[in-house]
Amino acid sequence: MSTNVFHRYANPTKFIGLASAIIPFAWGLTILLGGYGLYLGLFNSPADYQQGETVRIMYVHVPAAWMALGCYTTMAIASAIAIIWKHAVADLIAEETAVIGATFTVLCLVTGSLWGQPMWGTWWVWDARLTSMLVLLFLYLGFMALKNAFDDPQRGTQAARLIALVGWINVPIIKYSVEWWNTLHQPAAVARLDGPTIHPDMLTPLLLMGGAYMTLFTALLLVRVRSHIMERRARSIALALAEARGAGPDEDPAGLRDGATP
Amino acid sequence: MNTLLGVLARDLKLAIRQIGDATTVLVFFTIAVALFPFGLGPDPVLLKKIAPGILWVTALLAALLSLDRLFEADHADGTLEQLALSPAPLEAIVAVKALAHWLTTGLPLALMAPLLGILLGLTGEGSLELVLSLLIGTPTISLIGAVGAAVTLGARRSGVLVALLILPLTIPVLIFGVGAVDAAITALDVAPHLAFLGALLAGSLALTPWASAAALRLALR
Numbered sequence: 001m002s003t004n005v006f007h008r009y010a011n012p013t014k015f016i017g018l019a020s021a022i023i024p025f026a027w028g029l030t031i032l033l034g035g036y037g038l039y040l041g042l043f044n045s046p047a048d049y050q051q052g053e054t055v056r057i058m059y060v061h062v063p064a065a066w067m068a069l070g071c072y073t074t075m076a077i078a079s080a081i082a083i084i085w086k087h088a089v090a091d092l093i094a095e096e097t098a099v100i101g102a103t104f105t106v107l108c109l110v111t112g113s114l115w116g117q118p119m120w121g122t123w124w125v126w127d128a129r130l131t132s133m134l135v136l137l138f139l140y141l142g143f144m145a146l147k148n149a150f151d152d153p154q155r156g157t158q159a160a161r162l163i164a165l166v167g168w169i170n171v172p173i174i175k176y177s178v179e180w181w182n183t184l185h186q187p188a189a190v191a192r193l194d195g196p197t198i199h200p201d202m203l204t205p206l207l208l209m210g211g212a213y214m215t216l217f218t219a220l221l222l223v224r225v226r227s228h229i230m231e232r233r234a235r236s237i238a239l240a241l242a243e244a245r246g247a248g249p250d251e252d253p254a255g256l257r258d259g260a261t262p
Numbered sequence: 263m264n265t266l267l268g269v270l271a272r273d274l275k276l277a278i279r280q281i282g283d284a285t286t287v288l289v290f291f292t293i294a295v296a297l298f299p300f301g302l303g304p305d306p307v308l309l310k311k312i313a314p315g316i317l318w319v320t321a322l323l324a325a326l327l328s329l330d331r332l333f334e335a336d337h338a339d340g341t342l343e344q345l346a347l348s349p350a351p352l353e354a355i356v357a358v359k360a361l362a363h364w365l366t367t368g369l370p371l372a373l374m375a376p377l378l379g380i381l382l383g384l385t386g387e388g389s390l391e392l393v394l395s396l397l398i399g400t401p402t403i404s405l406i407g408a409v410g411a412a413v414t415l416g417a418r419r420s421g422v423l424v425a426l427l428i429l430p431l432t433i434p435v436l437i438f439g440v441g442a443v444d445a446a447i448t449a450l451d452v453a454p455h456l457a458f459l460g461a462l463l464a465g466s467l468a469l470t471p472w473a474s475a476a477a478l479r480l481a482l483r
Contacts, residue, residue, distance in 0.1 A: 135430045135433060138426070138429070138430040139430055141426065142423075142426045142427040142430065145423055145426055145427075146413060146414065146417070146423060146427060149414065149417035149418050149419065149420070149423050150416065150417050150418070151418070155416070155480065155481075156417075158480045159413040159414070159417075159477060159480060162409075162413055162473055162476055162477050162480075163409075163413055163427060165473070166409055166431070166470075166473050167430075167431070169469065170430075170431050170434075173434050173462070173465075174430070174431075174433055174434055177433065177434035177437045177438065177458070178433065178434075178437065180437070181437045181441075
């Protein structure tokens with residue numbers, strides 16, 4: 001990406017233009033990929049020889065796990081961009097990605113729990129992957145809590161950027177130490193050096209759903225960032241109006257505003 | 263270098279003058295450990311089995327309690343700004359302050375842990391490893407805790423917030439710390455766990471001062 005293009009979209013107005021152009025496509029792709037993926041996954045793919053029909057939860061569960069991790073990376077990269085280039089939109093992207101990422105993490109934990117009940121006979125086990133997902137959720141919550149903990153929103157944004165990066169360095173360390181600690185979950189079946197160990201009839205809907213989740217994320221993110229920018233503008237317009245109205249002495253008979261009394 | 267030694271001496275002197283702060287942490291450690299037998303029942307077999315976990319988790323929480331001492335008072339009376347203006351890099355000052363924090367919390371906690379271990383039936387094998395793992399592990403907690411204390415400087419409800427930010431990041435320390443003691447009790451090799459704790463310490467020593475110093479600069483702006 002050339003710096004020129006990169007900096008052009010630091011301008012919120014230009015970013016809104018770009019986002020508005022992409023959003024319909026993102027929604028369209030989500031419906032197409034998700035619709036076809038869900039059809040294949042729920043009706044037109046084989047049941048697992050061991051797990052039976054419950055394996056279909058996978059098409060909702062696994063992409064949610066991918067996105068939960070992907071969103072954290074997106075958030076950390078956006079935070080790094082915000083620190084390095086003072087990119088105005090990057091902060092908004094990090095903030096809104098955290099919300100969406102935390103939602104994907106919850107979705108992953110809930111669907112995993114629903115899948116675990118019939119398969120492992122329990123809603124929750126302290127298995128490495130489940131535990132690292134739970135920790136990931138805590139990291140998202142910490143980021144969001146820190147962001148909102150300051151009276152000066154700018155200060156919260158800056159502190160949250162740092163904690164996003166600190167967390168990002170820690171994610172792999174936490175993941176591997178937790179894995180060392182305990183594992184029961186089936187090993188990764190798609191992204192392996194020796195090729196996927198999952199049957200193509202199941203892989204196709206899974207990848208379609210992965211694509212659908214990604215376009216869904218894009219659509220949600222752009223909509224949220226766009227409305228965040230608009231909300232901020234609306235607030236500053238309202239503030240300006242209130243100040244303009246309050247400027248006249250007869251508009252403020254009670255003398256509530258400082259220095260309004262002549 | 264003189265500046266750094268001065269900061270260390272000052273922080274230690276302050277800790278000694280306000281010795282109550284440091285002893286409160288130890289008292290908390292003792293009371294919290296003593297609560298577990300009430301919650302779980304006085305069965306010595308069970309208590310001995312979970313003693314390493316109880317001691318480590320409680321020590322972690324005790325160290326967390328004292329993090330607000332690290333920067334808050336200095337921030338409130340302006341000392342922090344003077345430190346930031348001093349010729350020594352702020353990163354080094356942060357590392358020294360974390361060292362002072364460890365000397366006044368982590369070190370006493372580590373030395374006290376085997377005594378509380380006796381209360382839970384953890385005697386003989388495991389006691390030495392408990393001290394060792396706490397000695398190597400608690401500096402990492404002080405360093406990571408310094409990041410948490412620095413980013414939350416000036417925040418509302420910063421105490422709860424520090425816990426939310428820091429506890430997930432300290433999970434690896436907890437895993438290998440408890441792992442070392444468990445390995446000693448079951449007569450397995452302790453060295454890998456201690457080596458991992460050492461690696462975590464080396465990593466956080468190299469990385470966290472940068473994050474803490476950056477966060478302090480934000481607070482001082």
